[in-house]
Amino acid sequence: MPPIGIQTPPEFCQYASGPCDQSFADVPPTHAHVYYSSKPEVIGSAIEEAVRLLSISSPDLKIKTWRDLPIAGQIIFCQICKSQRFTQVAVIDVTTMNFNLMFELGYALGLGVPVVAIRDTSCTLDAMEFEALGLIDTLGYVNFENSQELASKLPDAIANAKMPVTQAYTPSRAQPLYLLRSPIVTDGLIKVISTVKKSGLRFRVYDPKEQPRLSLQDAFKQVKTSLGVSVYLLSSWRKGATVHNARGAFVAGLAMASGCSVFVLQEGPDQQPIDYRDVVQRHSDAAQVPHLMSPFIKGLYEEIQSTRFVPITLPLRPLETLDFGDVAAENEINALKSYFLPTAQYNDAKRGHARLVVGRKGAGKTAIFYGVRSAFWSSQSQLVLDLKPEGHQFLTLRERLLSSISLGLQEHVLTAFWNYILLIELAAKIVEQDSRFASKQPQRFELYEKLRRLIEGEGEAEQGDFSDRLLLLVDRVLLRKDEIESLIGSGQISKLIYEKDIKEVQAVLSEYLKFKEGVWILIDNLDKSWPVNGATKEDILIIRSLMEATRKLQRQLERNNVECRAIVFIRNDVYEHLLGETPDKGKDNTILLDWTDEEVFKLLIHRRMMASTRLEQPFEEMWPMFFESYIKGEHSFSYILSRTMMRPRDLISFLRQCINVAVNRGNTKVLEADILQAEKQYSEDQLQGIFFELSDTKREFAELPYAFIGSPSLLDRNEIEAKVTGFGVPQAIVEEAVQILLWFGFLGMIGTDGEEKYAHMYQYGVQRMLREATPGTRWVIHPAFRSVLGCEAN
Numbered sequence: 001m002p003p004i005g006i007q008t009p010p011e012f013c014q015y016a017s018g019p020c021d022q023s024f025a026d027v028p029p030t031h032a033h034v035y036y037s038s039k040p041e042v043i044g045s046a047i048e049e050a051v052r053l054l055s056i057s058s059p060d061l062k063i064k065t066w067r068d069l070p071i072a073g074q075i076i077f078c079q080i081c082k083s084q085r086f087t088q089v090a091v092i093d094v095t096t097m098n099f100n101l102m103f104e105l106g107y108a109l110g111l112g113v114p115v116v117a118i119r120d121t122s123c124t125l126d127a128m129e130f131e132a133l134g135l136i137d138t139l140g141y142v143n144f145e146n147s148q149e150l151a152s153k154l155p156d157a158i159a160n161a162k163m164p165v166t167q168a169y170t171p172s173r174a175q176p177l178y179l180l181r182s183p184i185v186t187d188g189l190i191k192v193i194s195t196v197k198k199s200g201l202r203f204r205v206y207d208p209k210e211q212p213r214l215s216l217q218d219a220f221k222q223v224k225t226s227l228g229v230s231v232y233l234l235s236s237w238r239k240g241a242t243v244h245n246a247r248g249a250f251v252a253g254l255a256m257a258s259g260c261s262v263f264v265l266q267e268g269p270d271q272q273p274i275d276y277r278d279v280v281q282r283h284s285d286a287a288q289v290p291h292l293m294s295p296f297i298k299g300l301y302e303e304i305q306s307t308r309f310v311p312i313t314l315p316l317r318p319l320e321t322l323d324f325g326d327v328a329a330e331n332e333i334n335a336l337k338s339y340f341l342p343t344a345q346y347n348d349a350k351r352g353h354a355r356l357v358v359g360r361k362g363a364g365k366t367a368i369f370y371g372v373r374s375a376f377w378s379s380q381s382q383l384v385l386d387l388k389p390e391g392h393q394f395l396t397l398r399e400r401l402l403s404s405i406s407l408g409l410q411e412h413v414l415t416a417f418w419n420y421i422l423l424i425e426l427a428a429k430i431v432e433q434d435s436r437f438a439s440k441q442p443q444r445f446e447l448y449e450k451l452r453r454l455i456e457g458e459g460e461a462e463q464g465d466f467s468d469r470l471l472l473l474v475d476r477v478l479l480r481k482d483e484i485e486s487l488i489g490s491g492q493i494s495k496l497i498y499e500k501d502i503k504e505v506q507a508v509l510s511e512y513l514k515f516k517e518g519v520w521i522l523i524d525n526l527d528k529s530w531p532v533n534g535a536t537k538e539d540i541l542i543i544r545s546l547m548e549a550t551r552k553l554q555r556q557l558e559r560n561n562v563e564c565r566a567i568v569f570i571r572n573d574v575y576e577h578l579l580g581e582t583p584d585k586g587k588d589n590t591i592l593l594d595w596t597d598e599e600v601f602k603l604l605i606h607r608r609m610m611a612s613t614r615l616e617q618p619f620e621e622m623w624p625m626f627f628e629s630y631i632k633g634e635h636s637f638s639y640i641l642s643r644t645m646m647r648p649r650d651l652i653s654f655l656r657q658c659i660n661v662a663v664n665r666g667n668t669k670v671l672e673a674d675i676l677q678a679e680k681q682y683s684e685d686q687l688q689g690i691f692f693e694l695s696d697t698k699r700e701f702a703e704l705p706y707a708f709i710g711s712p713s714l715l716d717r718n719e720i721e722a723k724v725t726g727f728g729v730p731q732a733i734v735e736e737a738v739q740i741l742l743w744f745g746f747l748g749m750i751g752t753d754g755e756e757k758y759a760h761m762y763q764y765g766v767q768r769m770l771r772e773a774t775p776g777t778r779w780v781i782h783p784a785f786r787s788v789l790g791c792e793a794n
Helices: 041-057 076-085 099-111 127-133 147-159 187-199 216-224 241-257 286-305 329-339 344-350 365-377 391-400 407-433 442-455 466-479 481-485 490-497 502-515 537-558 572-581 598-613 619-626 636-642 648-664 672-697 704-708 717-726 731-743 766-772 783-789
Strands: 030-035 063-065 087-093 115-120 142-144 177-180 203-206 228-233 261-267 280-283 356-359 382-387 518-523 563-571 590-592 747-750 779-781
Touching (some): 076 099, 187 228, 241 261, 365 563, 502 537, 537 572, 563 572, 704 731
Parallel strands (some): 087 115, 356 590
Antiparallel strands (some): 747 779
């Protein structure tokens, strides 16, 4: 039987923008309804023939296809919706990457209808895209090559179909919005994020740059805990658009079936699939985005304030209460307060002992960013300026201005640029936060009013957020390109950069800040869109000039006895480039985030276990309550940790996969078989992640790990080079390819003590690794990739 409650019209339907306006009378129930694409025609014909054969061989099985729907003169979505609400199982063909079918798949699962995914294994049209998507891997597939094979397999598959996710979730009022980012950061996406930030709504985000594959379990959790879902779709000509837009179609279907308010925004005039085209908005100019989003945001606020929201209060099994948190610190800012681990590196940052925090992607830089911010955010004696610019916002400036002027002039322009940004943003932060407190002191209020008048009148920028103001300043600088190119003096450059009398802003700001005990400037995400190991000289100059601007600002404020601390958070590969381009390498103290101690990882996980379960036992007692203690003769925590890249994000991701597998199997604790299944999914995610990073580094190396499919996990140097050349890499760049694989941690080496060693243990000093190696050194494939590549133990 279909889930209880879905055979009545829903209280909210995105198509109707309110209560469903359809009649559900006389909708014939079915055991299974089959959905497939009309192209390729031979596959569609095979599926139709399989259904015909079933009607003869299994007459009691009520099975229909989408061609049986009464579509003439009707809204197609409404007929699809009804058919799914009155069927026990949805059979959906996923042979090709069809957006309609991805939407229908998400919609069926959102209703709670089990899905049987079928695919013709002889068709390889979109195999790579499905592998990159990874969203439906956990569903499993019914494979076929002809109609008879499909007809013979479907009855058992339909009879045994189950929901892949059974956990119930409660919509969150604290973070009611879920936002699906695109892998390309377009002006439209920037406006979407800016509009949401200005609305005041708290939100969670899926960012494919941080997490290349969205799992089915995570999609369920994020959508089912949301009141609203925003999906941004890319123009079809953009790189990665097919995979991203398929993910967007699935999430939109899942959200609409779950009763969420859904905002789908398409970049450009692309024609949308018929199932959901009527709910898609389009923009040709980023300036249109705030207007298009306004009704959606207004509706969300009304939803939050309405009484229609009824939380789910189903009792949770103990394992279901265990929540390790989100892999992205941005999505758990409030939750971090309850389980944030104050490491020695965090304490150094909070004490202002460094100007740079450096770590691998996923090593916890953003968590420290929010930790330091939270430590001083609520204090009226401190002013905290937290900025999260993204490198792409400087792309236009870099391409259209910096490339055409001398290196010395570039540095002057960028330092003046950053100095202006920091002063204006500090003033804007004071105007935004201090009105109530400043009004209690006449002298302070007079300075406050001066600051407000000095920064007002910016038009669009005054109403925008930091991203808007940054882009506006970039546009202003570009308008003066010809004048800048003809100048040689830094003073003249400053006058062209500064829109306002910056000396007056600086003077009033310095006087106002005497009412504060200190200023904190925290800058994260600057290198977010820069390829790993691919930062250019101009990119590094952007950071160098930022560091110089913060030093200049510190000197200016300290002359007025105002203590100012600035911390910039960057990736380790960018830091290596920065050191190479910086003459005075000892000028800035640096905190390196280095996760090598298993005990610290245990503390990290233990805090999250206690926060979610409200249990206070030691880790050694809590772990076996939820996880089988030993796997393959090794402690299960050590087994899991050793298969990660030794980053908090990776460990959290693996553990979440373990919980999802165990809960979906109905287990009361995570068993060895659950961990091994989770390892397969985690390994696939890691492989897709390294594909993206290798592609950014050098396109020829994008799929290089495939050279090691079925390989022994231990190899000598000659075997590695043979596999690399056998994959088609020219001999001239084989050494470069091997070093790239070492740098990313795909390959490591066996040390003289017999232990596996990887680049992160050498602070990514690959040359130091190579100097330690001898002709007899054995090299090893990282355990994170062995499962998906089928590497043999030796």
